[in-house]
Amino acid sequence: MPVETYIPPHTNTHKCTPTPCPSPQQTYIPTHSSTLSFQGGSITALSQQGNRHSFLPKAPSSIQSTLRTLFQPYNAAGQSGRMHRHMQVFCCVHEPLCTLAPSQAKKEMLTLAGLGHRRLELKSVTGTFEEFRDQLFEAYPLLINAGGFKLMRGGRSQTLEDIPMPVYGYTIPFLKTLSLLRKAIAYIIPLQKALPLNCGSLPVMADMNVIKEVCQSCSASVPLFELQKHIQQCGRASLHEESIIHMSSLHEESIIQSSPRGSSSWPLRVVLIQDPFMEKFNPNDAEKMRTVMVSLSLNTQQFEEVLRKEFPFLGSSPFELCRLGKNRLLHPLSCPIKTPSAIRASGELGRSALYIRPQENYSDGGSPTPAVIRSAHPSPCHQGTPSVVIETNDGSVEGAVDQGGPRREFLRLLTRDIQHSRIFEGPEESRSLVLDGGALQDGLYRTIGRMLAVAFIQGGLPVHFFSDRLYSQISGLPSPKYRVEDVVDYDIRSILEKISMAGTVEAARLEVMAAAETLGVMGALKFINNLEDRDVVVQIALQFYLEDRLAQALTQFKEGLLTLGLLDEVMCNPRAFQRAFTQPPLPLTATDLANLFTPTLSPVGSNRRRLENCTIAHWRDWLLEVEEGNMDHVQVEDVLVFCSGASRVPLSGFPEPPMLDFFLVTDSNSLPLANTCSVTLRLPLHSNYANFSRAMQLAVACSGVFGCA
Structure with a gap:
């Protein structure tokens, strides 16, 4: 029976000697040979690089394709580049070493903060820990600063169980096959540092498709889910100002209606700004809006005198007149003549009030201090410190650039005047706050607090004149014991001395009844049953005089000391700063x-x-x-x-x-x-x-x- 032999079509050399076979069959040679030799009834393959499956016949193309697939050798390089995908649900919590699964309310809070539940498609090529970690960091950017993390799975009663970490770290193949998670949630637990829940500072916001809306008050682009909170913070001042404008408008209309027809007076709404560098209006640094009746026949000098009389805080300092524009920005009036008639005729104010912004940051009427700050923004060459020019009362100045000397001189003079200002009382080396209604209304406590902070931080000048009680009030240290000697007011000190020195109950009652009106205002009026009640009355009166009545002034003073972070450092290290504030300096020898x-x-x-x-x-x-x-x-x-x-x-x-x-x-x-x-x-x-x-x-x-x- 003849033997059917297939010869590759692209072979180069054929030496064939046909020899009958014992049985008729089709012979395939699965080699890489490109040269075949038939000798003595056997087939010899001469190995030579060529087509791997060149022995296959041309005719049956489907069989050829199938066999090529079956006999294709293993290719390690091709297998290593293959990508594996794995779907997994994660939940990232913010607390380190968390052992309980978060509740539904907490899950919503975590989601708003950029944490919480996420279904991730993990892609594995190299199967390393770094590959898995980078994909988690991309989904949870806050996790970068956590100082490491671990994975846990839910157990019974909302408890979390550890997923042991291999020595080579978590990998995507490990999660898929060895972690036993299956479709359970993998909880990501930070190890060293708690993750912030303030969604306003999330770095993930830049990478997410966050829907934003423009705030109509400040024109800022705000994420929609934070818009309500932003409006409450940003719009509070605007709503407050609009309500003031509305009430002032009603008051203005009532004044106009009550004024005689043909009157030349103009009810002008005026706001005094206490911060000379303010560019965006802040109600906290301004007085309440007033309505001032001004005559339209006033010239520029007379108009300034009216404003200075209405606002004594201005003193003799120069100021500029401004209006409130869009986004609560202050714009100086552009009309060349600053008279009531010219301002009204120009219509530049519109619905805005007239805002008075001083051009000096310190002025105290008849104060002898000759130094004022003239530079609103520090010069770059001074490394963030203010630039100062020394000016005398006649207007002459030192013709020099401030490289430290004028600044030290100004801060020295400023601190000296502050020590003797009207908001302090008591001995020169142990001053305490005094309650001054005008200073409180003008924000003078806050202003002087800012000045002291600048002198301390920028000039390195210690204060040295605070009393122990005043320092304890600002630093948080325990207050010293109340003493009658600490009361500076002569009349009140005399009353308390008489009560405390009363030797009998009857004498104490007589002294209390004689000072009943004063003690009633202090909340210290009490019937004396024994000498202990006498001491209680004195202590209540001292607490009111030395502490309670100064609460609002002290709060304003501490707001000023927050400048440049001084108060924060004092409260963190009260003992370290105590000597610089309270102890008199050693005399210079x-x-x-x-x-x-x-x-x-x-x-x-x-x-x-x-x-x-x-x-x-x-x-x-x-x-x-x-x-x-x-x-x-x-x-x-x-x-x-x-x-x-x-x-x-x-x-x-x-x-x-x-x-x-x-x-x-x-x-x-x-x-x-x-x-x-x-x-x-x-x-x-x-x-x-x-x-x-x-x-x-x-x-x-x-x-x-x-x-x-």
Whole structure:
């Protein structure tokens, strides 16, 4: 029977010797050979790289395709690049080491915060922990800062059971086959740090398709699910202002209706702003709106006088008139003539009130302080510190750029005036708050608190004049025991002294009845049954006078101290700051000042070096005479003020080490010179001590009189 033989169609060499086979069959050679040889009834394959399945016949194409699939060899490279997918439901909680499944209400809260339930399609190519972790971080961005995480599954009674982590970490193949989760929820538990639930600061918001809406009050784009909360915060001031405008409009209409026809008066709604740098209106830093009747015949100067009389807080400080525009932004009036008739005729105000914004951040009527801040924004070269220009009462200024000296001088003068301001009472080194209705209405407590914070942070100047009680009120330390001696008011102190010194119950009753009206206002009026009741009356009165009545003023004062984060640091470290606020500073001595400066000397052996050594001796002798009080109108602190602008060495020291330089005396230049910015003192080279002492005393004594030195 003839043998049927298939020869690959693309073979190059054929050596065939037909030989009959014992049985008729079809022979297939599954090799990579491209050269076949039939010899002696056998088939020999010569191995050569070619088509893997070139032995297959052309005719049966379906059989050829099937066999190619069946006999295709394993390809490791192709299998490793294959992607596996796995669907899994996760629930990320915010509490570390959580052991209970969250309730439904908590799940909703977690979802709003960008956590909670999510159904994720996990894609695995490499099957590593990093691959799984990155996909979780993409779904839960807050998990990045959790300090690691673990997986748990739900058990009985809402408890969570650990899913043991392999040594190579969680992987997608592990979750699919070995974790026994199946369709259960995988709970993600942070390990080291709790995740924030404040959805307003979520980084995930940038990656999600969040529906947003524009706030009509501030034009900000806000996520829709947060819009109601945003309106409550942003729109509160606008609604408050609109209600004030509405009530003022009604009041204005009533004034117009009650005023005689043809009157030349104009009911003008006015708001005084206390912050000179305010650009967006904030009701917390402004007085309540008033309606002022102004005459339309007033000129510019008369109109300013009316406004200053209505708002004594302005004093003699310059101010600008503004209107309230869109988004509660303040815009200065553009009309060239600032008179009531011109403002009304221009129609620029519209429905807005007239807003008065001072152009100086400190003014106190007849205060002798000559320093005011002129720069609304710090200069970049001063590294975030305010730029200050010193101005005298006649308007002359120091022609210099502030590199530290003018700022120290301003803050020193400012702190000195604050110590003696009307919101404090008591001994000079132990001041307490006093209740002043005008200062409370004008926000002066808040303003002075801000000034002290700036002086402390920017200038490093300790306060030193707070009483122990005032410091405990702002720092949270326990208040000291109430004492009658702490009451500054003479009349009240006399009443309490008489009651506390009463030796019998009858005498105490008589004193209480004599002061019944005052004690009734304090809430301390009580019938005396024994001497213990006498002490109770005194303690209640002291608590009211020293604590309770000052609550609103103290709150406003603490709001000011929050500036630059000072109050937060004080409350966190009350003991560390106590000395800087309450204890009087140690007196500055001649030795302290002499050791503070480092002299710049000429080479040893030179004639100039000899004069410099002589001048240094004169300098130290003169400081000793100043300390002993032998120099009229000059103290050791005045010498430091002359050199640096500060009467005390700042808490953090000077930015540069103080230096002592020398110069030769000439007819036009024989007085010492100082650079307060670099804290450099230049001494004249006098060989005679009397001449040196006269020059130093004249320069230091006259340096505090600006325009005359």
